Amino acid sequence: MSLLVQKFGGTSVGSVERIEAVADKLAKFHADGHQLVVVLSAMSGETNRLIGLAKAIQDTPTPRELDVLVATGEQVTIALLCMALHKRGIDARSYTGAQVRILTDSAFNKARIEQIDSEAMLADLNTGRIVVVAGFQGVDGSGNITTLGRGGSDTTGVALAAALNADECQIYTDVDGVYTTDPRVVPEARRLDRITFEEMLEMASLGSKVLQIRSVEFAGKYNVPLRVLSSFTDGPGTLITLEEDSTMEKPVISGIAFTRDEAKLTIRGVPDTPGVASRILGPVSEANIEVDVIVQNIGADKTTDLTFTVQKAEMQKAGDVLERVAKELGATEVIKDDKVAKVSIVGVGMRSHAGVAAKMFATLAAHNINIQLITTSEIKISVVIEEKFMELAVRGLHEAFELDRTENLEVQ
Numbered sequence: 001m002s003l004l005v006q007k008f009g010g011t012s013v014g015s016v017e018r019i020e021a022v023a024d025k026l027a028k029f030h031a032d033g034h035q036l037v038v039v040l041s042a043m044s045g046e047t048n049r050l051i052g053l054a055k056a057i058q059d060t061p062t063p064r065e066l067d068v069l070v071a072t073g074e075q076v077t078i079a080l081l082c083m084a085l086h087k088r089g090i091d092a093r094s095y096t097g098a099q100v101r102i103l104t105d106s107a108f109n110k111a112r113i114e115q116i117d118s119e120a121m122l123a124d125l126n127t128g129r130i131v132v133v134a135g136f137q138g139v140d141g142s143g144n145i146t147t148l149g150r151g152g153s154d155t156t157g158v159a160l161a162a163a164l165n166a167d168e169c170q171i172y173t174d175v176d177g178v179y180t181t182d183p184r185v186v187p188e189a190r191r192l193d194r195i196t197f198e199e200m201l202e203m204a205s206l207g208s209k210v211l212q213i214r215s216v217e218f219a220g221k222y223n224v225p226l227r228v229l230s231s232f233t234d235g236p237g238t239l240i241t242l243e244e245d246s247t248m249e250k251p252v253i254s255g256i257a258f259t260r261d262e263a264k265l266t267i268r269g270v271p272d273t274p275g276v277a278s279r280i281l282g283p284v285s286e287a288n289i290e291v292d293v294i295v296q297n298i299g300a301d302k303t304t305d306l307t308f309t310v311q312k313a314e315m316q317k318a319g320d321v322l323e324r325v326a327k328e329l330g331a332t333e334v335i336k337d338d339k340v341a342k343v344s345i346v347g348v349g350m351r352s353h354a355g356v357a358a359k360m361f362a363t364l365a366a367h368n369i370n371i372q373l374i375t376t377s378e379i380k381i382s383v384v385i386e387e388k389f390m391e392l393a394v395r396g397l398h399e400a401f402e403l404d405r406t407e408n409l410e411v412q
Contacts, residue, residue, distance in 0.1 A: 001033035002167040003125070007135065007157030010044035011174040012231035013077045022172075022231065023084035026130060030090055035125045037164060039135045039157040040081060042073025063108035067137075067147045071097070074134035074153070082132050092130040095121070097137035098145060102156065104138035107288065110149035111138060112214075113156075116163040133160065151212030158215040162222035169224050170237075171211065176230035177238035178203070178210050180403040181256040185391050188404035192254065194239045197226075199254050199346050202380045206257035206344040216240070252356060253347040253401045258394050260341045260387055262292070263315035264372070266307040267322050269332030272298055279329060280306055283321050289314045293342070293375045293384055303332075307373065309384060312338050340372065341390035344382040345397060357381050363400040369393050 006026070013019050022038075029036055050070045054061035061069075078094035085092040100121065104111035121131045135153025138146050148155050154171060161169035177191040178200065195203075197220035204213040210228055219226045220242065229237035270276055277296060284291060292309040299305065310318045315338050322334045350356050360381055364371060369392065373384035385393060398404065 001035070003035040003037075003164060004029065005037045005039065005157050005161040005164065005166045005169045007039040007153055007169070007171050008041065008231060009153065009171075009173045010041040010046070012172050013040055013042075013081070014044040016080065018231075019077065019080050020084050023081060023088060023090075025231075026085065027088050027090060030130060037121060037125070037131045037133060037160055037166070038081065039133050039153055039160060040074055040077040041135050041153040042070075043077060046073040046076070064144060067108050067145050070147055071134070071137045071145050074136055078132045078134050085130060085132075090130060091128060092132055093124055094132045094134070096134045097156070098139035098143075100133055100160075102138035102159070104140055104146045104148070106140040106142070106144065106146065108144075108146060110288075111140070111146035113138060113148070113159050116159060118160075118163045121160075121164065148214070149212075151209075151215070154212040154215035155218060158218040158222075158224055158226065161224045162218055166224070169219065169226050171215075171226065171228050172231040173210065173228065174231065175210060175228075176233055176235050177228050178208075178240070178255070180254070181258070181394055181398055182209075185258075185394050186256075186398045186404075189398065190404060192238050193236070194241055195254055196348060197240055197242055198379060199348055200240050202344070202346045202377070203255055203257045206259065206342065206346065206380065206382060208255070208257045211240075251347060252349040252353045253345050253403060254349070255346050256344065256394055256397055256401075256403070257346060258341060258343045258390055260390065261312050262309050262340050262342045262384065263312045263318075263336065263338040264307060264309050264340045264384065265315065265318055265322055265337075266305060266335040267326055267329075267331050267333075268305045268335065269303045270306065270326075270329050272302050272304040276304060276329070277306060280322070280325055281308070283325055284308075284310075284318055287317060287321050289318050289321070293373045293382065295373050309340070309342070309373070339387045340384050341387040342382055342384050343390060343393045343397070344380050345401065346380045348379050350379050350381075359400060360397060363396050364393055367392055367396045369396075 082092040082094045101117035103115040135156040179189045181189045183189040201216045204216050226240040294308045297305045319336045369389045371383045375382045
C-alpha cells in the first residue's frame with residue numbers, strides 16, 4: 001500500500017481526547033496496510049505558554065535556550081500518541097528531531113533543514129511500526145537543539161515526505177482545506193478543490209495560516225503531493241499541485257491573503273548616493289531580520305526616503321539598527337509604525353487578464369481606504385494599509401472579484 005506522511009496540528013492534538021481520536025484515525029489507515037509516518041505539533045497553546053515562561057525571566061530570551069525550552073512541547077504529544085497506539089495494540093515509536101537526525105543550520109528559532117537521516121524510520125516502517133516524529137525541531141552539527149520557526153511542523157512533514165519519497169503528505173488541521181480567504185472574516189469564503197504550488201506559496205508568504213511557507217517551498221521543489229484535510233470532519237480537502245488545471249478557464253483570482261503581522265519603518269532624509277539602499281538594508285539583513293515590502297522615494301533636495309516592512313515582533317530590533325544607520329548616513333529621522341496590515345490578491349489568472357490592479361485599487365478607494373505601499377509579482381498584488389481597515393478591505397475585494405461564486409473557483 002501507500003507510504004503516507006500525516007501531520008497533525010496543535011488543535012488536532014490539543015487534549016488527551018483529541019489524541020485518542022487521532023490514534024483511532026491512524027488505526028484505520030494502519031489496518032488498510034498503509035505505512036505511516038506521523039508528525040505532530042505541540043498541544044494548542046503550549047508553545048505560547050512556554051514562550052511566556054521564558055519572557056517572564058528574560059525580555060528577549062536567549063535563542064539557544066528558547067529552542068531547548070519550546071522543543072519540549074512536541075515531545076509531550078509524540079509520547080502520548082504512541083501510548084494511545086500501544087493501547088490499541090499497534091506498534092509505534094516516537095522520535096524527536098534529534099533522534100531522527102533532522103540536521104539543520106544553527107539559526108536558532110528559525111533554523112533551516114539541511115539533511116534528514118531516513119534509515120531508522122525506514123527500518124521501523126518495514127517492520128509495520130508507525131513512526132511518530134516531533135515536528136518543528138531538529139539538531140545542528142554541534143548537537144544543539146534547534147527549532148524551525150512558527151508553523152515549522154508543516155515543514156517537518158513535507159521534508160520527511162520528500163526524504164522518504166512518500167506517496168502523499170497529508171496536513172491535518174482545524175480547517176477542511178484552503179479557502180478563498182479566512183471564513184472568520186468573510187463568511188462567504190469557499191473551499192478550493194485545488195490550488196497550484198505557486199499560488200499556495202504566495203498565499204502562505206502573504207499571511208495565509210493554513211500552511212507554512214517553507215513547507216510549500218519543499219513540496220514544490222521535490223514535487224511532493226500535498227493535501228490539506230480536517231482532523232474533525234471527513235472530506236476531500238484541498239489538493240496542492242504542481243500543474244495548473246488546464247481543463248477549463250482559470251479564475252483571475254484564487255484567493256485573498258492578509259496579515260496584521262506587519263510593521264513599517266521609514267528612514268528619511270538620506271543623502272541620495274549610489275549604494276544607499278544597500279547601506280541601509282545590509283545591516284538589517286545582517287541582524288537576521290526579514291524585510292518584506294520596500295519602497296524608495298527620491299526628493300527634489302537630492303535626499304531619499306526608504307520605507308520597508310518587517311514582522312511586528314522585529315520592529316524594535318529593526319528600529320535600533322536603523323537608528324545606528326541613520327547616524328552614520330546623516331539621515332534626518334527614523335519613523336516606526338506598527339498599526340499597518342497587508343492585504344494581497346493571488347491568482348495565476350492574472351497572467352492572462354488585464355486591469356486586475358485597477359479593479360483592486362478602485363475597490364479600496366470605494367471603501368475610502370488609503371494605500372500606503374504597493375508591491376506586485378506576476379501572480380499577486382499586495383497593498384499595505386491602516387490596520388483598522390484590513391477586514392473591510394478583505395470583504396470588499398472578496399465581493400468585487402466574486403470569489404463567493406462557485407463558477408469562479410478551481411474545479412477538480
